[in-house]
Amino acid sequence: MSIFEVVRLLLDFGLVILIWLVQLVIYSAFPYYGHKELMLWHKKYTSRITLIVIPLMIGQLVISIIEILKNTSMFNIIICLSIYSIWIITFFFIVPIHKKINKSLYTPFALRKLIKINWLRTILWTLIFVLSLMQNMI
Template identity: 45%
Template sequence: MLIDIIRLLLDFGLVVLIWIIQRIVYPSFLHFNKENLVRWHRIYTSRFSAIVIPLMFGQLGISIYQVIANPNFYTVSSLVILILIWISTFAIFVPIHSIISNENSSKSDLVSLVNKNWLRTILWTLLFIYSFLEVMDF
């Protein structure tokens, strides 16, 4: 049961972070000129990475453990959702962040970042709700 609570806390932390990113951080990129955006983006990515990376690895590690220890619909489907989040992160968002860091971004890249990030926002929100319902035994 303790592992389920830890997983729920990780899911909650990531859902809060993704909503902050989606509603505040990414839209704010549109209000920077290119030089200031690049400077701020480099600071932002290193600071957020120090928070997000351990949470994501913790969430993934626990999810894999849960599948091994108790393979059921919840554990397998939540791992599938996590894998989709990881794939989208590396296939869609890392390249966009690289464009920004390399000073090649346009306004359409920044709008695309906000629009495409709804995918991760929705997936992490569904994952948290799913974990909450599972842990609370609804």
């Protein structure tokens, strides 16, 4: 396994662990906070999690683009499209909900929507990790 493949696998693993924690622990706790407590926690949470998530997501995207350029296989296309889908879901659906929460414009419905939409990212990042792991085992 090359260093490139190791880095890819580590990024994929980091993101799959992170997304499951976000889905099962962090987002699922939001409805249990009082309004004031959620406002205080959410601002801290989003600034801190961004420092972890953005470098991992950018790294994963860059590696997927390099992989496509090196080898345009169906396997790499599926992974790349999954990563692009995650970016679209993140920046067109997840981030706007977080902005509403930060501005205190959220509703209980918005919190439930955040949890539901995030399942798509959870499934996609899990798929990417499993595919990446399988590719490195072959």
